[in-house]
Amino acid sequence: MARRLRVGVIGTGAMGADHIRTLHRWVPAARVVAVQDLDVDRAKQLAADVGADVAESADDLIDAGTVDALIIASPDPTHAPLARAAIAAGLPVLCEKPLGTDPQESRSVVDAEVAADRRLVTVGFMRRFDPGYLRLKDAIAAGRVGVPRLVHNVHRNRVGHPSATTEGIVVNSMIHELDVVPWLLDSPIVQIEVTSPVAEGFRDPQLAVLRHANGALSTVEVFIEAAYGYDVRCEVVGTAGTAALVPPAVVTHATGGVAGTEVPADFRPRFADAYRLELGAWANSVLDGSPVGPTAWDGHRATVIAAAGVASLHEGRAVPVPDEPRPSLYG
Incomplete structure (x- = not known):
């Protein structure tokens, strides 16, 4: 064996x-x-x-x-x-x-x-292993959207963890997008601006605008108290077209005068x-x-970007992402 x-x-x-x-x-x-x-x-x-x-x-x-x-x-x-x-x-x-x-x-x-x-x-x-994100990355690399100019991301949870904080929305939830979008575009984030329509207390939802080294812009909406369910979306807009994630295979229902699909309660069904x-x-x-x-270097850089995002949220301005030389261990 x-x-x-x-x-x-x-x-x-x-x-x-x-x-x-x-x-x-x-x-x-x-x-x-x-x-x-x-x-x-x-x-x-x-x-x-x-x-x-x-x-x-x-x-x-x-x-x-x-x-x-x-x-x-x-x-x-x-x-x-x-x-x-x-x-x-x-x-x-x-x-x-x-x-x-x-x-x-x-x-x-x-x-x-x-x-x-x-x-x-x-x-x-784990999104780097998700079949949908992998196909999206392949579509970008193959030039099917032309030159990527914009990436729109949505990340919604039905309900947040009891220990959730304003800063944690960036550090624990948005960090998925802070990793996967530079990976999709093969271009690092050089600036981040995070804001919220909620001015005080628990500031949820939040919206980030990311500037990449290649000039592309990304938006990230994170809403961890969205109430209706778990919902993750990503669309890449380029000079020759768009490419977007669509939900995995789902079952549609029509009952009680309402037709549609069920929305999962958390991340597990979507990313199983x-x-x-x-x-x-x-x-x-x-x-x-x-x-x-x-x-570990990827994990560190995502944390660096998240820290800049938290600073942006508190300071009300766009914040440059500090650059660091990549150790040779990571190629």
């Missing part, structure tokens, strides 16, 4: 639990052998479902020598410290976004990886394929020793 990757998962909330179930059901190259969470009862239930052990602490899981790789799906402030611990232990890690809560934290992960002279961190920007493909590619890349997917 071919070797299977022994995976430890830190964090068994909605994201971690989904990763555990996806690995167990859809990724034959890996098996979850250990989980850890401060909610021990929840961790025990998930562990029992997949035949894994429960570690007493994150440090115990990392240092036990019983896992080959690690998934970090714990709360945001733990991401950078746990990623650095995984690097120190020589463990490949898939870390959920954001890589750090600020640029200093995310840069510390980059610096640790550069010091180790080995790429060990993949950041969970993306997560499955992301986890499969990551597991196989660890076994092969050939890293794939968004790097």
Whole structure:
């Protein structure tokens, strides 16, 4: 039998639990052998479902020598410290976004990886594995829209997390677009302006205007209390036409005098394929020793852009995105 990757998962909330179930059901190259969470009862239930052990602490899981790789799906402030611990232990890690809560934290992960002279961190920007986004990128690269001039993005949630903050809308939600749009256009963001129609308190929704190095502009609407459901859209407008994401296959209903489609309550139905493909590619890349997917550098740069976006929101002006030389480890 071919070797299977022994995976430890830190964090068994909605994201971690989904990763555990996806690995167990859809990724034959890996098996979850250990989980850890401060909610021990929840961790025990998930562990029992997949035949894994429960570690007493994150440090115990990392240092036990019983896992080959690690998934970090714990709360945001733990991401950078746990990623650095995984690097120190020589463990490949898939870390959920954001890589750090600020640029200093995310840069510390980059610096640790550069010091180790080995790429060990993949950041969970799963949209890069989504079939729709991949086809959209192919259409742009093939010149089907001509020269891209505008990209319009919509990112709506039915309801925000109870801990959601004004700044977190940028750092935790908009950060997906801050990663995927430069990837789509193959052009970095050099300026960001974020505003909101809500002047005080919890400032939701928010609208960002991004300027890219190639001159293109992108808009990003994020509305995490949109009430009706989870909705993500992207349209690229070019000199020869447009290309846009359309919803995956859905079932239409006509009942009670209303005809239409159901809108999912959260991200999982929309991006189920993306997560499955992301986890499969990551597991196989660890076994092969050939890293794939968004790097620690990608995660850091998204955090840098998000920090500039938060500054823009508070200062009421467009903010340049600081430039940094890319370490040679990242090509």
